[in-house]
Amino acid sequence: MAAPGVDDTIVDEGPPSPPARDPSRTARLFGLVGSLLMAGGALGSGALPVPNPLFGIRVLSLPSRNATVAIAITYAGIGMVVLAWLWIGKMLRENGAVAPAPTRAQLGRTAVLWAIPLALAPPLFSRDVYSYLAQSATLARGLDPYTLGPAEAFGVDDPLVRSIPTIWRDTGAPYGPFFLVLGRGITALTGNDIVAGVFAHRALALVGVAMIVWVLPKLARRCGLDVGLAMWLGVANPLVLFHLVSGMHNESLMVGLMLVGFEVGLRAGERWWDPHLLGGGVLIVLASAVKLPALLALGFLGIEWARRRGGRVRDVAIAAALFTAIAALVYAVFGYGTGLGLRWLDALGAPSLIRSWLSISTDFGLLGGQVGIILGGLGDHTDAVLSLTRAAGLVLAALLAGWLMLAVLRGRLDAITGMAAGMAAVVVLSPIVHPWYLLWAVIPLAATKAMPKARRAMLVISGILAIVVPPTGADFNFRAYQLPMAIIAGLLVLALSLLVVRRSLAGRTGVDVDAWPGRVPAGRPQDTPGAPL
Numbered sequence: 001m002a003a004p005g006v007d008d009t010i011v012d013e014g015p016p017s018p019p020a021r022d023p024s025r026t027a028r029l030f031g032l033v034g035s036l037l038m039a040g041g042a043l044g045s046g047a048l049p050v051p052n053p054l055f056g057i058r059v060l061s062l063p064s065r066n067a068t069v070a071i072a073i074t075y076a077g078i079g080m081v082v083l084a085w086l087w088i089g090k091m092l093r094e095n096g097a098v099a100p101a102p103t104r105a106q107l108g109r110t111a112v113l114w115a116i117p118l119a120l121a122p123p124l125f126s127r128d129v130y131s132y133l134a135q136s137a138t139l140a141r142g143l144d145p146y147t148l149g150p151a152e153a154f155g156v157d158d159p160l161v162r163s164i165p166t167i168w169r170d171t172g173a174p175y176g177p178f179f180l181v182l183g184r185g186i187t188a189l190t191g192n193d194i195v196a197g198v199f200a201h202r203a204l205a206l207v208g209v210a211m212i213v214w215v216l217p218k219l220a221r222r223c224g225l226d227v228g229l230a231m232w233l234g235v236a237n238p239l240v241l242f243h244l245v246s247g248m249h250n251e252s253l254m255v256g257l258m259l260v261g262f263e264v265g266l267r268a269g270e271r272w273w274d275p276h277l278l279g280g281g282v283l284i285v286l287a288s289a290v291k292l293p294a295l296l297a298l299g300f301l302g303i304e305w306a307r308r309r310g311g312r313v314r315d316v317a318i319a320a321a322l323f324t325a326i327a328a329l330v331y332a333v334f335g336y337g338t339g340l341g342l343r344w345l346d347a348l349g350a351p352s353l354i355r356s357w358l359s360i361s362t363d364f365g366l367l368g369g370q371v372g373i374i375l376g377g378l379g380d381h382t383d384a385v386l387s388l389t390r391a392a393g394l395v396l397a398a399l400l401a402g403w404l405m406l407a408v409l410r411g412r413l414d415a416i417t418g419m420a421a422g423m424a425a426v427v428v429l430s431p432i433v434h435p436w437y438l439l440w441a442v443i444p445l446a447a448t449k450a451m452p453k454a455r456r457a458m459l460v461i462s463g464i465l466a467i468v469v470p471p472t473g474a475d476f477n478f479r480a481y482q483l484p485m486a487i488i489a490g491l492l493v494l495a496l497s498l499l500v501v502r503r504s505l506a507g508r509t510g511v512d513v514d515a516w517p518g519r520v521p522a523g524r525p526q527d528t529p530g531a532p533l
Contacts, residue, residue: 024102027087028110030501034080035241037073038124038471039117042246044070045486046122047473049130049163049194068482068489074124074471075490080497081114082238082463089459092229104228111236115209118246119202126247126436127473130163133197135173136183139338145173145180146343159192177334177344178289179250201248208252209235209244212443215259219416219447222266233459234446238466243436247473250290251436255443257287258294262419262444265301270309272322277305281326288327289334292345293426293440296401297419298323303405304415311409359433361393362386393429400425420444435465 043054044063054060063070088110091101102110123129134150137160143153149170150161161169173180182204190196213235220230234240244252265280280301287294302319309315335341401422407413413421424441427433442458470483 024088024091024106026501027084031081031084032113034077034084035114035117037077039121041070041074041077042121042124045074045471046124047127048122053195068486071471071486072489075487076493078467079494082466085236085238086463089232092232107228107232115241115245118241123198123248124246124471125242125469125473127163127165129198129201129248131168132183132201134160134164136180137187139180140184140187144340146340147172159194176289177338178286205244205248205252208256211256211260215263216447218263223416223448225447225449230446234443237462239436239439239462242466249436251439254287254290254294255439257283258297259444262297262301268305272318281323285327285330296422296426299405300408300415300419303408307409359431361389361429361431390431397425397429416444417448420448435469438465
């Protein structure tokens with residue numbers, strides 16, 4: 001018998017309700033499948049060493065014996081990752097990284113899951129890692145990597161040289177001494193083992209990515225920006241996944257050290273001997289000893305510190321003297337330690353040997369040269385015109401950077417935005433521009449809310465540039481038939497996958513359906529901290 005006052009009526013609650021649907025799950029899985037396809041295709045379409053170590057291995061060697069199929073699979077995967085990233089970005093545009101859109105935790109897990117297959121696969125999109133190995137080995141053997149090309153140092157038949165594109169076999173290293181010193185450590189560990197060396201450099205690149213992951217939320221909070229949005233644009237960006245994780249470019253170390261140094265320096269007080277200011281300066285100079293353009297961040301950090309002290313000419317002079325001394329000291333240590341002095345500064349022009357269609361100053365130079373040939377009858381003076389337009393581009397970039405520093409000094413612009421915009425000017429007006437150079441500006445711009453239209457443009461530009469570099473990291477001379485066939489096949493696979501996803505969304509409602517490519521969600525996105533995309 002039930003106790004008095006206790007209702008023993010049994011209520012039939014029916015079957016338990018199903019869990020709420022995760023509207024971002026389909027998009028996240030779509031990108032993961034794309035990453036897995038890229039990793040599988042990389043076994044045949046990647047920037048593989050010469051000779052290919054996969055030859056003769058069962059199953060793993062199949063993609064390399066069917067290169068056209070492997071390239072098609074890779075292109076399909078590239079398209080899936082890019083579209084999934086844009087799809088999720090569109091989900092975030094209304095309220096930021098909060099439900100029903102993917103949350104910050106979901107975005108973090110997604111970025112990691114997309115990156116893992118690429119981190120375990122052969123390199124894609126670039127053969128630069130083989131130059132890294134050869135140039136570091138040159139230094140390890142007591143030779144000068146800034147005056148000797150790999151072919152001259154080792155001979156064209158050396159295993160470290162055979163995988164390097166022909167154009168770079170006879171050029172010196174265009175990288176700073178800190179990067180080559182790190183590479184010399186990798187050489188000591190891996191010797192002439194190309195595969196071990198490649199994965200050691202990938203581990204080094206992932207250290208740089210980890211620094212970006214650590215610092216970007218802190219910079220975003222300084223700017224009052226949604227951290228999830230900043231991480232999605234700055235870390236899960238296909239350019240980061242493709243060119244820092246898979247292609248393992250040393251931009252990861254350059255940008256990682258630069259941003260960590262900037263964040264540490266922003267914590268400094270007004271004393272010039274503040275450890276945060278000195279430490280931040282050293283880290284930024286180390287970043288410039290990987291790639292010199294990082295030194296621009298040192299100027300913006302000094303201007304911000306001077307502004308906090310009152311913005312007087314005296315404050316600017318103290319900052320300039322302090323950071324000049326730090327740079328001179330760090331460079332002197334590397335010059336003495338390697339025995340190479342400052343010869344690395346003479347080798348910085350090596351990349352300009354190629355003519356990049358992404359460089360505005362180069363495009364104007366080529367156009368001017370052709371106009372002179374066609375209209376002026378003056379002969380081919382393209383090289384001379386190129387020298388002028390490239391020099392003008394660098395001067396214009398310097399003027400823009402100076403104007404931005406003045407805006408920071410006067411308090412009209414925050415230092416993070418100013419530094420990011422300055423790096424953007426350097427990238428756009430440089431004599432040579434590769435798609436991954438855009439990351440110098442994209443990653444810091446991802447942390448600021450001052451230019452929402454610029455970030456939306458970067459969202460689109462990142463997606464476009466992510467697909468323009470061949471996965472093999474080389475041109476298709478002598479096998480031009482492969483590329484169009486592979487692209488057509490890859491587009492067919494991508495179209496079929498999109499059709500499957502569209503059918504799975506039929507009859508559903510939610511943020512993922514509203515954000516499906518080609519649809520415009522109800523409500524107009526506002527330029528607020530929570531909706532900068």
